[in-house]
Amino acid sequence: MAATAIIGTQWGDEGKGKVVDLLAARADMVVRYHGGNNAGHTLVVNGEKTVLNLIPSGVLHPGKVCVLGAGMVIDPQVLVREITALRTRGYLAEDRWLRVSEQAHLIMPYHRAIDHARERLREAGAIGTTGRGIGPAYEDKMARTGIRVGDLFDEEGFTEALARNLREKNGYLEALLGEPPLAIDDILTEYRGFRDQLAPFVADTGAEVRAAVARGARVLLEGAQGALLDIDHGTYPFVTSSSCVPGAAAAGAGLPPRMLGRIIGIAKAYTTRVGGGPFPTELRDALGDRLRADGDEYGATTGRPRRCGWFDAVVVRHAVALSGLDALALTKLDVLTGIDPLRVCLAYEIDGRRVDQPPTTQHAWARATPIYEEMPGWQEDLGEARTLDELPLAARRYIDKLSALVEAPVALVSIGAGREQTIRVGELF
Ligand code: IMP
Numbered sequence: 001m002a003a004t005a006i007i008g009t010q011w012g013d014e015g016k017g018k019v020v021d022l023l024a025a026r027a028d029m030v031v032r033y034h035g036g037n038n039a040g041h042t043l044v045v046n047g048e049k050t051v052l053n054l055i056p057s058g059v060l061h062p063g064k065v066c067v068l069g070a071g072m073v074i075d076p077q078v079l080v081r082e083i084t085a086l087r088t089r090g091y092l093a094e095d096r097w098l099r100v101s102e103q104a105h106l107i108m109p110y111h112r113a114i115d116h117a118r119e120r121l122r123e124a125g126a127i128g129t130t131g132r133g134i135g136p137a138y139e140d141k142m143a144r145t146g147i148r149v150g151d152l153f154d155e156e157g158f159t160e161a162l163a164r165n166l167r168e169k170n171g172y173l174e175a176l177l178g179e180p181p182l183a184i185d186d187i188l189t190e191y192r193g194f195r196d197q198l199a200p201f202v203a204d205t206g207a208e209v210r211a212a213v214a215r216g217a218r219v220l221l222e223g224a225q226g227a228l229l230d231i232d233h234g235t236y237p238f239v240t241s242s243s244c245v246p247g248a249a250a251a252g253a254g255l256p257p258r259m260l261g262r263i264i265g266i267a268k269a270y271t272t273r274v275g276g277g278p279f280p281t282e283l284r285d286a287l288g289d290r291l292r293a294d295g296d297e298y299g300a301t302t303g304r305p306r307r308c309g310w311f312d313a314v315v316v317r318h319a320v321a322l323s324g325l326d327a328l329a330l331t332k333l334d335v336l337t338g339i340d341p342l343r344v345c346l347a348y349e350i351d352g353r354r355v356d357q358p359p360t361t362q363h364a365w366a367r368a369t370p371i372y373e374e375m376p377g378w379q380e381d382l383g384e385a386r387t388l389d390e391l392p393l394a395a396r397r398y399i400d401k402l403s404a405l406v407e408a409p410v411a412l413v414s415i416g417a418g419r420e421q422t423i424r425v426g427e428l429f
Contacts, residue, residue, distance in 0.1 A: 002258075003209075003219040003220070004221065005249045007244065008244065011226050011271070011279075015268060018331065021045070021419065024057060024060075027219065027429070028212065028217040029212050030065075030066050030222055032055075033072070034071040034248060036074060038224070038301060041057050044418055051300050054072075054078060054082055056222045065208075066098050067253075069253045070101040070253075072101065073105045076107075099201060099203045099208055100149055101202075102205075106191075108133070111134075112133035114169070115134070128238075135240075137241075147161050149202055152198070153202070162187060210256075221249045226244060227322055228273075229244055236362075245319075246263045263323055263324055265316075265408065269311060269332050271308070271311055273306065274307065279307055279309060280368045280370045281311070281370050283308055294335045310344060311344050314345060314355075316406040317405065321407075330399060330402065332414060334415040337377075337380065340378070341374040346405065349368070375401060378393075383416045391423070411428050
């Protein structure tokens with residue numbers, strides 16, 4: 001038995017939360033391995049909406065062990081808030097159902113302050129980060145000055161590291177970013193409180209995840225963001241600060257790559273992105289507004305309106321190739337109902353040449369224009385379909401077309417937010 005990884009194949013927000021929630025019903029353990037509360041999953045269970053930013057969506061299935069792995073950056077304030085909110089709704093009844101890696105890095109108040117101030121100063125060139133301090137926390141991790149969850153339990157070491165970091169961060173905040181300095185005592189008091197609240201969950205999660213896989217438990221690795229937001233393979237610099245492809249899943253979870261088995265990609269039936277950066281198939285017109293309204297395309301984390309556009313097969317094919325996907329879950333097909341004709345981007349034209357791969361430089365991305373194929377749309381409501389046969393012919397042809405273009409079999413189609421609004425085509429997990 002090996003772990004199954006789920007990844008986003010576009011710019012995030014593909015609907016991973018719903019798919020992980022569905023697959024979690026058959027999992028014993030669900031692990032997040034990178035990113036932080038820049039991610040957000042909106043889940044609808046029994047008509048009730050739950051937004052999760054850090055804890056894997058598996059938490060809505062009692063008894064599943066949810067793990068925040070070593071590759072994550074964790075804002076303890078957000079984690080404590082999420083635990084409290086889940087508990088007041090009757091979830092997470094037992095402490096052992098949540099495990100938080102001692103090795104995950106902590107997001108500190110100066111990370112958030114730096115993220116915000118830098119974005120403000122970048123003005124038109126802003127990345128459009130979620131403002132959660134993700135980039136600055138990963139910078140410290142790589143600079144080897146980060147503070148980790150396990151450090152919370154070494155009072156003296158934590159105080160020393162914080163004092164050292166604050167000297168540097170306050171200098172940077174004041175002199176270069178024009179921000180007020182932060183007071184050490186406030187942070188110490190606040191983080192002592194988080195330490196006490198998180199203590200029951202903190203563990204060597206790598207060892208626990210490896211042991212679970214070794215004993216044959218069903219382990220799901222839940223990716224955040226998407227392949228095009230990957231720090232190396234995405235639309236750099238308009239990316240997040242972690243690696244979003246399955247190559248990083250094993251390391252972030254603490255697993256040897258041999259323990260990774262199936263890899264499942266999630267793609268939305270159209271494309272969205274939040275923040276700045278290239279988006280060749282973006283619709284800056286009434287149709288884009290319609291996709292936003294019908295698809296409720298507002299960030300689960302920040303509430304920002306998402307940019308919307310046609311399905312881009314160049315992007316998803318790239319993600320499929322990078323990730324070695326076994327199967328694709330296609331989400332939000334229902335949102336396309338009533339749009340006729342539909343368009344699908346097959347390739348780009350750059351300087352008069354047709355290219356099938358995404359560009360690797362900003363300069364080339366800026367000149368990429370989509371080459372489209374038109375397809376007939378459908379008018380029927382899809383929400384009640386439970387098999388492919390119950391979909392209109394045009395919808396089935398659309399699915400087949402996408403699958404052929406991105407070179408991956410479609411194993412699940414989501415046609416609404418509810419758990420039951422799902423068509424299972426093949427075995428996913
Ligand atoms: P950061 O991860 O907050 O630094 O943001 C960097 C870029 O990634 C911005 O364009 C964000 O909007 C985008 N981003 C980060 N996390 C997500 C996500 O979970 N879904 C969609 N976009 C995201």
